Amino acid sequence: MVWAQLVELTGITPTAMAELSELGWVEPGMTASEEYIFTHRDVFRIQKLMRICKDLDLTFTGGSIIVDLLERIEELENEIEELKR
Secondary structure, three states: OEHHHHHHHHOOOHHHHHHHHHHOOOOOEEOOOOOEEOOHHHHHHHHHHHHHHHHHOOOHHHHHHHHHHHHHHHHHHHHHHHHHO
């Protein structure tokens, strides 16, 4: 997925994307034509981040911590389910 599609799906601004990149939270790849390319996972995470930041009036730093923690909780819940089997 290229930059234009990411913006259309998430509404993220170049400034916000630069902040997330500086945090190391999103690391886009590059195409042969020097365009940023993003995974579907990146899009999902950014959508979740934008929603959390808007709903809770948080900075991207605070929102990214919450998204990371939610993902970790999901991973642990999945591990617990597998251990139960």
